[in-house]
Amino acid sequence: MPSLIKVSHLSKQYQNEEVVTPVLHDLSFTIEAGEFVSIMGPSGSGKSTLMHILGFLDHATDGQYMFEDTDVSLLSDDQLAAMRSHKAGFVFQQFNLLPKTSVLQNVMLPLMYVPMSEDERIAKAKQAVEVVGLSHRLDYRSNQLSGGEKQRVAIARALVNDPTIIFADEPTGNLDSKSGAQIMKTLYELNLEQKHTIILVTHETYTAEHAKRILRIRDGVIVADEQVAAERRQAAVAGELK
Secondary structure, eight states, X not given: OOOSEEEEEEEEEEEETTEEXXXXXXXXXXXXXXXXXXXXXXXXXXXXXXXXXXXXXXXXXEEEEEETTEEGGGOOHHHXXXXXXXXXXXXXXXXXXXXXXXXXXXXXXXXXXXXXXXXXXXXXXXXXXXXXXXXXXXXXXXXXXXXXXXHHHHHHHHHTTOOSEEXXXXXXXXXXXHHHHHHHHHHHHHHHHHOOEEEEEESOHHHHTTSSEEEEEXXXXXXXXXXXXXXXXXXHHTTOOX
């Protein structure tokens, strides 16, 4: 069975007039369906750039990115947008919710252009909200929620389209430690119990160790690819590594 993701000799550089800024250098790795992988590194290491490429938000400059046997490196911008819509769910540090819109309506947003009835959209959104434990907040506007609740709404929105993979970019960055721990427990359980494939970007060891595997990146290069011991994961979820 082929890997969900296979990256071969991938590089990325940005060019502004005559100034070329290299960001990623000759990366190669695979990710299997059902894995929970953290991409960990300091600010400026290239981890968010890598997530943007893996999440169909940006093109690599060189190398190959295969996703479910599709060579993403060859796709047009419109084809990348289609992949984002059908294959990926995103959770960002800033939540990106509509402030005066209800939880239900925020979660329904990715379904607006999907061919289904309004009743089907509502049912799917309610199911996603239930998964993250916020059914009691269904009619609240997002500006009435705590930071942790907003991020759980963002996770529900990421789930509503039944994505193949979920990308979480510093999902605890705007949260206090208690709310951050709840968000990481939610992602951990989505992987453990519902077998969602998750790629998490973080600079925190405690957050990264909720995953089964950590890709450590520094100066655009993967410097380590390591498994997280089961007891370390359990300790992270229990809050014992803070």
